[in-house]
Amino acid sequence: MYQSVGDEASTMWQYRVFILSLVISASCKRVPFYRKDYVYLENFQAFYKLHEIAESWTAAFDVCESEDSHLFYPTDREEATVLQTLVNATAKNVTDVVLGLTDDFHLGEFITVHGKSTPFPLFVTADEPPPAGLESECVFLDFNKNYLRADCNQRLSFICKKVENLPPCPTIDNNYVYQNSTGKCYKVNSHKQTWQEAMSTCYNEGALLVIIDDRVEAEIVGRMLTHDVLYHAGIYRIRKGDDLFTVKGTRLDHNAFQLWYSYDKKDENNCGAVRRISDLAYYYTHGCDERREFVCEMKANC
Structure with a gap:
């Protein structure tokens, strides 16, 4: 069938409108989700949950593992702000959290829960020798982003972190x-x-x-x-x-x-x-x- 130039232009205009509508729809941003009790922080592309109830390091580790996450530790200096962000967002009365760092292996440095050295140098206060008989030391982070040494049996609040593995x-x-x-x-x-x-x-x-x-x-x-x-x-x-x-x-x-x-x-x-x-x-x-x-x-x- 013969198609006029005007008909052809109209058809191609419909193509263009159709295409632009597809592009707009296809560009909608995906909203990450893990669990309703976890908060997604886009700056770090990960999910976090602040546990207000204090636990020992081992108990905190177990809780995070049961949620298919890991006991939080900052992977860079900026991520230390996560505690402030979560406290401000949830209005929970938390001033410090135990981190996923320990000297449990007695290697002369703190090791992450993933078995690696700390991602960046930690300036941990109270640098005096640990008390006699202490089996291992852990690190906790306070609201002002200071790192402090603590007995791993000391009960503190903690954060669980879930990395978005896409x-x-x-x-x-x-x-x-x-x-x-x-x-x-x-x-x-x-x-x-x-x-x-x-x-x-x-x-x-x-x-x-x-x-x-x-x-x-x-x-x-x-x-x-x-x-x-x-x-x-x-x-x-x-x-x-x-x-x-x-x-x-x-x-x-x-x-x-x-x-x-x-x-x-x-x-x-x-x-x-x-x-x-x-x-x-x-x-x-x-x-x-x-x-x-x-x-x-x-x-x-x-």
């Missing part, structure tokens, strides 16, 4: 492959679809059609493709002759990096593709209604 790709779809050099996960979908159907499929998987941002990414994506096969990619135009846009809403010409299979022919069609040439992914344009395989990309977990 898989690189924010999906259970094992067909997505993580690439550390781009911080993205990619999937080649062999089920042939139109460009708009492919975009919708990527979106439903929490992804977008692939965009090549630099030569490293061109190499990574290129190695995933079969030679001389076109795959839908995340570039398009509203109507023939207009500028190309990425599915993230930016003009393609604003991207510093572009590899074109045939630069002279890039204005011939309205939807984008990638093609493997000498192990690099080159851009191409083709008809939006052509049914082809496609590549989805998603940002990896931080």
